[in-house]
Amino acid sequence: MYGLTIFMTLLAFRPSPVVNFKVVDNPNDGGGRILITWDYAPDADLSEVDHLELLRIDKPGEGAIVVTRLSTVARQFTDSGLKNGKPYRYFLRVWFKDGSYIDTPISPPVVPKAQWFHTKRIVGLVILVLYGTLLMIFLKKAKRGEELTIRPIAGLQAVDDAVGRSTEMGRPLLFVLGLGTISDLATLAGLAILKRVAMKAAEYETDIIVPCFDPVVMAAAQETVKQGYLEAGRPDLFNEKSVYFLTQDQFGYAAGVDGIIMRQKPGAIFLQGAFFAESLIIAETGHSVGAIQIAGTSSVTQLPFLIAATDYTLIGEEMYAASAYLSRDPNSLATIKAEDWMKVIFIVLILIAVAFETASAITGNKSLSIFPKLFEFN
Amino acid sequence: MKREIPLLITFIAGFLIVVALFIPHPPFNKIEETFNSWYIIVAGFTFILGIDSLILHNWEKIRRRSEGWPFALTVILSFFITLIWGIVSGVRTGHIFSTNSTFRNYFYLYIYVPLQATMFAILSFFIASAAYRAFRARTLNATLLLLTASIVMLGRVPLGNVALIPVISIAVLMLLWVLVDELKYVTSPTQRLIYIGIAVVAVVAAFPITKFLYHNLSPVTDWIMNVPQMAAKRGLFIGLALGGIAVSLRIILGIEQSYMS
Known part of the structure; x- marks a missing residue:
């Protein structure tokens, strides 16, 4: 009996293998979703862990409900179907193979909300604006009666x-x-x-x-x-x-x-x-x-x-390009000219990106590797 | 007005779809889904047009006894047999593809699936004939294509590196045969020297190339697929994306109207 008490006391002091438990509103969505992320401590023995449970507290003072059951492979979970504007709190329960468990601290309340701009698509918007500007320039040229030539196909x-x-x-x-x-x-x-x-x-x-x-x-x-x-x-x-x-x-x-x-x-x-x-x-x-x-x-x-x-x-x-090429309509040809100039811009950007990435790989300076992140489009 | 209203609808729909790409907030996040649902409903109704066209076209062929009319009769009979059998089987078993459905067990599994497999299998013969034409080493580009494709094909099959030895040996022998044959018609001593030089280089280089590829066939294949092949593919994708934007803008702005002639 005495031994069991010591064992249970030791279990109670077992450190949680889960670290960096973070709860945020899921970015760039229409709302109703919360993103929960976590890591495992480098020295944690995950072979002792049976599974994880993500629990949510909908109202202060109320009990927690189990959102999902996860394995130790998981590092994140997106809880969906939530009400926009309502605060939610979460914690992770780590179940060990011996039947005991340990909880992470309860997160501060997080409110899901819809965003008005998809921040990861800003490059797409820039390209579209650039394309639109070039199109306007060439449409103006076409209206002035300037000849727009494209290569023979x-x-x-x-x-x-x-x-x-x-x-x-x-x-x-x-x-x-x-x-x-x-x-x-x-x-x-x-x-x-x-x-x-x-x-x-x-x-x-x-x-x-x-x-x-x-x-x-x-x-x-x-x-x-x-x-x-x-x-x-x-x-x-x-x-x-x-x-x-x-x-x-x-x-x-x-x-x-x-x-x-x-x-x-x-x-x-x-x-x-x-x-x-x-x-x-x-x-x-x-x-x-x-x-x-x-x-x-x-x-x-x-x-x-x-x-x-x-x-x-x-x-x-x-x-x-076929319809513009065959019809020879100046307005249609203007869109092809804008496309060709966009290609030139892309070629220049690719060459600069290759130079930066090569320099980053040779020098080991990660700050030079800016292009992969810049052109990330989700 | 017959043209202006469709153009206005196209402009509004296209503009909303573009805007929705950058605004995840409701109601923009549901626009594409909603438009797709509308399209599915409209497309469902147009199926009647398709069936009408199929039956009338083939019926006309039978009526006129035009060339190949028995095929048209087969199409019409197959259409009605499939339709009636499917409906009867579906009503009797509750679902057209339930395990005791005769439609599934006889028509689908023993007629439809083998017919599809037969058509798909024909592709292998067509690939061989198209590859033969494409790989004929008539120009420098075709020769490069032949060499690269041979390396990739051998690198993607089990024991490709073993098969590589007879393949390269035969290729060198064929090259020598062609060079000797061509040499008969060459009169200029400089050209003769070039031909002999190519033959010597081919014989001398064959062994180290074979040895290198024998040990590195898989990495070489991966390099071809991941570097030059992927670069060309990405170039195409960038061109396609920009071309797609150009077509979309032409349609949204009403410059391109051939689709609603």
């Missing part, structure tokens, strides 16, 4: 040739918008190219086939092709049934497009939009029938396949 220059070649061969054109939805930028860029292709198809009196993966995209594509025919002055040639829905199954769509390619043998195939594993299946089938192929996608993982299998590939932002 081989894939877009080949669009007219591809339509012409298809016409000479007496074969239809096939335009594949990929698996993207109307909210994908790649699909919107694809629609801009479709309009140009439809105009040329109307001009040369060539059939155009547009099998679609998404019904919304189909409706937009129908309108785009119709507008293209209208602008070319040949609305009588427009056939709404040439733009149709195929399926919403990835490989079903690939099989359907492959079937169209094998049966209709198009002279030119345009693969413009968001593509995934089906890209090469379609592109290789197109190659097998001898069609000239112009691809464009923002799916970085599919670019190597399209470059290998098609005649021309619009890489990344080239596709986004």
Whole structure:
């Protein structure tokens, strides 16, 4: 009995392995969340700890409720679903394998609240403001009638040739918008190219086939092709049934497009939009029938396949520049010029960052390593 | 007004989404979620358009007996069989994918899944044919691509370093064969010397290169993937992000209108 009392007394004096227990309002959120963080003492023997319990006191004088049960791997927890403006207090209970426990001191009351600005996105805002300023400068230049030139893009220059070649061969054109939805930028860029292709198809009196993966995209594509025919002055040639829905199954769509390619043998195939594993299946089938192929996608993982299998590939932002490039609208060209200048700024920033990081690595001076933190975007 | 109202809606929606990125405070933190929910509801209704288009398009083909009309008949029959079987199976078992659902056990597992797997499997043959065309060492770029891809492929397979010895040996022999074959047509002594020089360098360098790669294939592969490959990829991502901002701004400001022709 005497021994047990000494043992329990010793247990009572066991130091808490948890140190730096901090409770703060979760930063950069819409409120209702509190962030609890802690560390373990360097000399703490965590093998003795069974688990941790995070407890919350909602009202002073009331009992604590268990929020969650955690292992010793955890170093932080975000308590959510809380009421904004109401104070909450927390403490951690460390349970040892022998059944005893020890509590951290109760934290001061912390009030969850919503923030009006996401501080970790300040760099994004700066970039956006800079971009906006450059855009305004170039829009002003465009309005003054100054000529805005952008580099030639081989894939877009080949669009007219591809339509012409298809016409000479007496074969239809096939335009594949990929698996993207109307909210994908790649699909919107694809629609801009479709309009140009439809105009040329109307001009040369060539059939155009547009099998679609998404019904919304189909409706937009129908309108785009119709507008293209209208602008070319040949609305009588427009056939709404040439733009149709195929399926919403990835490989079903690939099989359907492959079937169209094998049966209709198009002279030119345009693969413009968001593509995934089906890209090469379609592109290789197109190659097998001898069609000239112009691809464009923002799916970085599919670019190597399209470059290998098609005649021309619009890489990344080239596709986004397509509508401005093809329309030659000064306002659209102004956005591309602003983009190019932003690229110059980024290249300079990357070079400076590389110099700073290299200097930091060589000298061991951590204060020089400022860029990774500066460009952190959550 | 037919154009102005959609443009105004686009401007307000786009502007709110951009603002919401920087303001986590309600109601801005829920804007994107709300807009996405609206999109899902609208997209759900447009499915009727899709089904209408699918059936009419294929029915027209059957009616006109145009080329490949049996395929169109297969599409329509498959559509109705799938629809009716799915509904009946779902009503009878409570859920279309419950373990005793005949739709799941026969149609989904024995027809749909194998069909998908078949299409995906075809990809391996297409990769081989596309790779053959891309890796033909006709230009300096294609040769570099072939060399790099060979190292990465060997570095990513078990016992790649063992397979490396016959691969490099065959590559050197092929290079020598090409050089000797080309040498027959070369008349200039300087060019002949260059060809012989390349052949000698290839033979002399083959052994130390093979020895180095045999012991360091994995780190070399990792370096290719983490440094030059990653740098190119990040360059693309930066371009895509800036291009994306340019397109978005064109749409928000009403400069780009081709999507609402």
